Amino acid sequence: IFRIKEELAALRLALRRTESELGRKRLRTLIIFKQHEDTGISVREVARLARIDRNSAMDWRNAYIEGGLSGMLAHERGGNRASVITPGQREVLQERLHDAQNGLRGFKELVAWFNEHFGTDVKYQTMNKFVKRNYGASCKGARKSHVKKDPLAVEALKKTSRLSARS
Incomplete structure (x- = not known):
């Protein structure tokens, strides 16, 4: 079990302000983790609730653990080819x-x-x-x-x- 520093209200506010769909999915996943922070929830169950792949939920959780909210929301894919x-x-x-x-x-x-x-x-x-x-x-x-x-x-x-x- 890992602890999420941000409050649930702050995460929901960030969700409303985020424009990219990928960022929204990541924040929804983090909100699900936050809602079950005390009882604990499996990554598989989070993936089912967020309607994403289990590996994505795991990757995003690990990104949050390593870099916080900004680390999780960082979009590090390619796409700048001339x-x-x-x-x-x-x-x-x-x-x-x-x-x-x-x-x-x-x-x-x-x-x-x-x-x-x-x-x-x-x-x-x-x-x-x-x-x-x-x-x-x-x-x-x-x-x-x-x-x-x-x-x-x-x-x-x-x-x-x-x-x-x-x-």
């Missing part, structure tokens, strides 16, 4: 994606264009995730109208089709 696509390339890519006259037919064509244009070797999966995450693009879909449709030709078709339908 993007393969540079800011200059992003601007050109965005212009290309929003160019209605030269629409791309899919991600394969986009990757081929990008690699040829910039002389890089960006993988399909990298481009797919990047474009979906940053620009909300999706795979090819039907358009309401063809981008190169001539409005004059449409009007001419409408005029001639009405005449032929009457006779």
Whole structure:
């Protein structure tokens, strides 16, 4: 059994103020430990109540024992890898994606264009995730109208089709 220094009210206040979901899960777990501090509770039971994996509950408990509340809430995962696509390339890519006259037919064509244009070797999966995450693009879909449709030709078709339908 380990002792939690913070009061239950302080933990609940920290829970309300924490924005990250991971921090909230960790604080909920600590609150469960605090509620059962006098009687004791197994890590397995805490994990069941908090709806997390048993190993996570154990890791977070050990992190609290070693570093206190700030040690438990520290987020020490990776994720700061530099993007393969540079800011200059992003601007050109965005212009290309929003160019209605030269629409791309899919991600394969986009990757081929990008690699040829910039002389890089960006993988399909990298481009797919990047474009979906940053620009909300999706795979090819039907358009309401063809981008190169001539409005004059449409009007001419409408005029001639009405005449032929009457006779």
